[in-house]
Amino acid sequence: MHPFHPSYVFTVLVQLFPYIGVTLLMMLGTVIFGGAIGILLAKAKIKRRIVPRAIAEVYTYLTRCVPSIIMLFIVYYGVPALLLQFGININNFNKGVFVITAFSILFASNLGEVFRAAYLAVDPGQREAAVCSGLSEFQAFYRIILPQAAVHALPNFSNMLVNLMKEGALAYSIGLIDVMGEGNLLIGRNQGSYTLETYLGMAIIYWALTYVIELIFGKLEKNLSKGKKHATSVA
Amino acid sequence: MKLNTEFMRETFIASLGGIPKTMLITILTLLVSIPIAFAMALSKLENKKVSSKFVTAYVSFIRGTPIVLQILFIYSLLPSTLNHLIKDVLGLSVNVFKMNKIVYAIIVFSLNNIAVLTELFRSALGTVGHGQMEAAMTVGLTKRQAYRRIIIPQALVAALPNLCNTVIGLIKNTSLAFLMAVQEITAISKMKAAAGYYYIEAYLMIALIYIIVCTVVQLLFALIEHQLSAYKKRLAV
Amino acid sequence: MLFSVKNVSKAFKDNQVLKKVDLEVNKGDVVVILGPSGSGKTTLLRCIDFLEKADGGELDFDDIHTDLSHASAKTIEKVRKKSAFVFQNYNLFANKTALQNVTEGLTIGRKVPKDEAIEIAKKALDKVGLSDKYDSYPVQLSGGQQQRVGIARAIAVNPDIILFDEPTSALDPELVGEVLKIMRELAGEGITMIVVTHEMKFAQDVATKVVFMDGGVVVEEGTPKEIFTNPKEERTREFLMRILPDFNYSI
Numbered sequence: 248m249h250p251f252h253p254s255y256v257f258t259v260l261v262q263l264f265p266y267i268g269v270t271l272l273m274m275l276g277t278v279i280f281g282g283a284i285g286i287l288l289a290k291a292k293i294k295r296r297i298v299p300r301a302i303a304e305v306y307t308y309l310t311r312c313v314p315s316i317i318m319l320f321i322v323y324y325g326v327p328a329l330l331l332q333f334g335i336n337i338n339n340f341n342k343g344v345f346v347i348t349a350f351s352i353l354f355a356s357n358l359g360e361v362f363r364a365a366y367l368a369v370d371p372g373q374r375e376a377a378v379c380s381g382l383s384e385f386q387a388f389y390r391i392i393l394p395q396a397a398v399h400a401l402p403n404f405s406n407m408l409v410n411l412m413k414e415g416a417l418a419y420s421i422g423l424i425d426v427m428g429e430g431n432l433l434i435g436r437n438q439g440s441y442t443l444e445t446y447l448g449m450a451i452i453y454w455a456l457t458y459v460i461e462l463i464f465g466k467l468e469k470n471l472s473k474g475k476k477h478a479t480s481v482a
Numbered sequence: 483m484k485l486n487t488e489f490m491r492e493t494f495i496a497s498l499g500g501i502p503k504t505m506l507i508t509i510l511t512l513l514v515s516i517p518i519a520f521a522m523a524l525s526k527l528e529n530k531k532v533s534s535k536f537v538t539a540y541v542s543f544i545r546g547t548p549i550v551l552q553i554l555f556i557y558s559l560l561p562s563t564l565n566h567l568i569k570d571v572l573g574l575s576v577n578v579f580k581m582n583k584i585v586y587a588i589i590v591f592s593l594n595n596i597a598v599l600t601e602l603f604r605s606a607l608g609t610v611g612h613g614q615m616e617a618a619m620t621v622g623l624t625k626r627q628a629y630r631r632i633i634i635p636q637a638l639v640a641a642l643p644n645l646c647n648t649v650i651g652l653i654k655n656t657s658l659a660f661l662m663a664v665q666e667i668t669a670i671s672k673m674k675a676a677a678g679y680y681y682i683e684a685y686l687m688i689a690l691i692y693i694i695v696c697t698v699v700q701l702l703f704a705l706i707e708h709q710l711s712a713y714k715k716r717l718a719v
Numbered sequence: 720m721l722f723s724v725k726n727v728s729k730a731f732k733d734n735q736v737l738k739k740v741d742l743e744v745n746k747g748d749v750v751v752i753l754g755p756s757g758s759g760k761t762t763l764l765r766c767i768d769f770l771e772k773a774d775g776g777e778l779d780f781d782d783i784h785t786d787l788s789h790a791s792a793k794t795i796e797k798v799r800k801k802s803a804f805v806f807q808n809y810n811l812f813a814n815k816t817a818l819q820n821v822t823e824g825l826t827i828g829r830k831v832p833k834d835e836a837i838e839i840a841k842k843a844l845d846k847v848g849l850s851d852k853y854d855s856y857p858v859q860l861s862g863g864q865q866q867r868v869g870i871a872r873a874i875a876v877n878p879d880i881i882l883f884d885e886p887t888s889a890l891d892p893e894l895v896g897e898v899l900k901i902m903r904e905l906a907g908e909g910i911t912m913i914v915v916t917h918e919m920k921f922a923q924d925v926a927t928k929v930v931f932m933d934g935g936v937v938v939e940e941g942t943p944k945e946i947f948t949n950p951k952e953e954r955t956r957e958f959l960m961r962i963l964p965d966f967n968y969s970i
Contacts, residue, residue: 309693311650311696312650312654312689312692312693312695312696312697313654313689313692313693314654314655314657314658314668314692315654316657316658316668317657317668317685317688317689317692318689320681320685321682321685321686321689324681324682324685325681325682325685325686328682409545409546412548413547413548413549414548415548416548416550416551417548417550417658419550427548427550427551442558443555443558443559446551446554446555446558447555449551450543450547450551450552450555453546453547453548453551454542454543454546454547456546457545457546457547458542458546611810613806613808613810614810614812614813616770616804616806616810617804617806617810617811617812618812618823619769619770619799620768620770620799620802620803620804621799621803621823621824621828621872621876622796622799622800622824622827622828622829622876623823623824623827623828624796627827627828631823631827632812632814632815632823635814636813636814639814712856713813713814713815713816713856713857713858714813714856714858715856715858715859
C-alpha cells in the first residue's frame with residue numbers, strides 16, 4: 248500500500264481553502280432562487296386552492312424522487328438544447344448557472360416544506376389576536392407570524408443547508424470547480440499519489456462547514472427563542 | 483427541441499434492467515445497517531460512555547460529509563485494505579480485485595446508512611414517553627422485555643415516515659454506484675446516452691424510472707404503516 | 720407490619736426533595752399522603768418502587784429488606800412483583816388493547832399461562848366497569864376509562880400493596896368520581912394502598928392513616944379525624960385552611 252503522509256492533508260486544506268467560496272456561493276444562489284419557488288409552493292399548499300395546490304404537491308412529489316446527479320445532468324444537457332431552439336446559446340455559460348438551476352429546482356420543495364411547517368407551527372390564535380388588535384393582515388404576517396415562524400424554521404433550515412452543501416459536492420461531475428472539483432483536479436495532477444490524503448482533506452473541510460452551519464443556527468435559535476422559554480420552575 | 487422518442491423507449495427498457503441491481507444494493511444495505519444502527523442508537527440512549535462517544539463522532543462525520551466523497555474515499559481505500567486483510571491477516575486466497583463490485587457498494591452505503599439510521603432510531607425511541615418504560619417496570623417486565631414488547635413496537639411506528647424517506651434517499655444515492663463501476667440504472671443509461679449523444683433523453687428516462695421505483699416504495703410503506711398503527715386510530719375499525 | 724421505609728432521602732441536584740422520611744403501613748391500611756405541590760410526596764412514592772433512585776433509606780416489605788440506594792436488580796424485581804403502581808397520567812401501553820395492558824404483567828412479568836391471564840384480566844376489567852372495552856386501545860378511551868384500566872392492571876396481579884400517584888389529578892372534574900368510586904371499593908375489600916392525592920373527601924372517608932408532608936419531611940400523621948379536626952402542627956393547619964374553605968379549628 249501507498250504510504251500515508253499526514254502532513255500532505257494540511258497542504259490539501261491550504262490549497263482547497265479558497266474554493267470554499269465557490270461552494271458557499273452555490274448554496275447562496277440555490278437558497279435565493281430555490282427559496283423563491285419554495286415560497287410559492289408553501290403558499291399554494293397552505294391556501295388550499297385546488298389547482299395551485301395540486302401543482303405544488305405534484306412538483307414536490309416528483310422532485311423528491313429524482314437523484315441530484317440526474318437532475319444536474321438533465322439541466323446541464325437539457326436546458327442549453329431547449330434554449331437553442333429559441334436561438335439562445337448558453338453552452339458557454341458558467342457551470343455555476345447550471346448547478347444553481349438544478350439545485351434550485353430540487354431544493355425548492357425542501358425549502359417549501361420548511362416554510363410551510365414553520366408557518367403552520369405558529370398558533371392561528373396569534374394572527375387572530377393581531378388582527379383583532381387592529382393590525383392589517385399584512386402587518387400581522389410581518390410583525391407577529393413571521394418572527395415566530397422563523398424561529399421554528401431554523402433547525403429544519405439548518406438541516407436543509409447541510410444537505411444542500413453535501414449534494415452540492417456532486418456539481419464536480421459537470422465540471423464545477425468547488426472544493427470537491429478542485430480536490431479531484433488535485434488528485435489528477437498528482438497522478439494518484441496523494442489520493443487518500445486529498446480525500447481526507449476534502450472531508451475535513453466539509454465536516455468543518457457542517458459544524459459551522461449547525462453552530463451558527465444553534466446559536467441563532469437559542470438567541471431568538473427567548474420568548475418561548477418557560478419560567479424556570481422547581482419540580 | 484425534438485426528443486428522440488425511439489431512443490427514449492429503448493433506454494427506458496434497457497434501464498429497467500438496472501432495477502434489480504439497484505434494489506439488491508438497497509435491500510442488502512438495509513439488512514446490514516438496520517440491526518447495527520439500532521444497537522448504536524440504544525447504546526447512545528442507555529448512555530454507555532465509551533461507545534456513545536464513538537457513535538457520536540462516527541455519526542457526525544458521516545452526516546457532515548458528502549456521500550460522493552465517502553464513496554470515492556472508501557472505494558480508493560477499500561480494495562487494497564481488503565486485500566491486505568484477506569491475504570495477509572486471514573491467509574485466504576481470494577482475489578479481491580475480481581470481487582463483485584456490488585460488495586463495495588454495499589459496504590459504502592451501509593457505512594453511510596448506519597449513521598443516518600442511528601439518528602433516526604434514536605429520535606424514534608425518544609418519542610416513546612418515559613412513562614411507558616416506567617409502567618412496564620412496575621408491572622414486572624424486565625428492561626429487555628419492555629423494549630421488545632412495549633417500546634420498540636411504538637418506536638417503529640413513529641420511525642416509519644422517516645424510514646421511508648431514508649430508503650428513498652438510499653435508492654437515490656445508489657445512483658452514485660456507477661462511480662464504483664456497478665451496472666445499475668444510472669450506469670446503464672449513461673452508457674447508452676454516451677453512445678448516441680442523446681443525453682437529455684436518457685436522463686429524463688432515468689428520472690422517470692426513479693420516480694416509479696420511489697412510488698412503489700412509498701406505497702409499500704403506506705401499507706405497512708396502515709397495518710402497524712392500528713392502535714393510534716381513535717375509532718375502532 | 721407489612722411495609723415500611725426509613726430515612727428516605729433524595730435530592731435533585733441542589734434541591735433536597737426528601738429529608739429522612741419514615742413511613743409505616745400495616746396490612747389493610749389505606750395510607751393517604753397529603754401535602755402542597757413540591758412537598759416530595761410523589762417522589763417518595765416513586766422511590767419506594769425504584770422509579771427514582773433514593774440517595775439513602777431502607778425498605779422492609781414482607782420478607783424483603785433492602786437499602787433503597789443500592790438495591791440489587793433482583794430485589795427491585797421482587798418488590799415490583801409484589802406491588803403495583805397507578806400513574807397520574809395512566810401510562811397505559813399505547814400499542815396494547817385494554818385487555819393486553821392487563822395481561823402483560825401476568826403473562827410476561829409473572830409467567831401466568833395465557834388463558835388464565837385473560838380470565839383474570841377480564842375479571843379485573845369487569846370490576847372497574849369496562850366489560851365492553853376489552854379490545855379498545857388507550858387512544859379510544861376517555862381519561863377516566865384509561866385510569867380505570869390502569870387500576871385493573873394493578874389489581875390483576877394481586878399485589879400486596881398498590882401505590883397510587885395522584886390518580887385523579889389529570890382527569891376532568893366530571894370523571895374524577897368514577898375513579899374514586901373504584902378506589903373506595905378496593906379499600907372496602909381490604910386492599911393495602913398508599914395514595915398520594917389532593918382529594919380531601921377521599922382522605923377523610925377512606926384513609927386509615929393520613930400523612931401530611933411539607934418541604935420534604937413528614938410534618939404530622941394520624942387518623943383522618945386527628946388530622947382534619949385537630950391538627951397539632953401549624954403547617955398542617957395552614958395547608959388545610961387553604962385547601963378546605965370551611966375548615967375551622969380551635970386554638
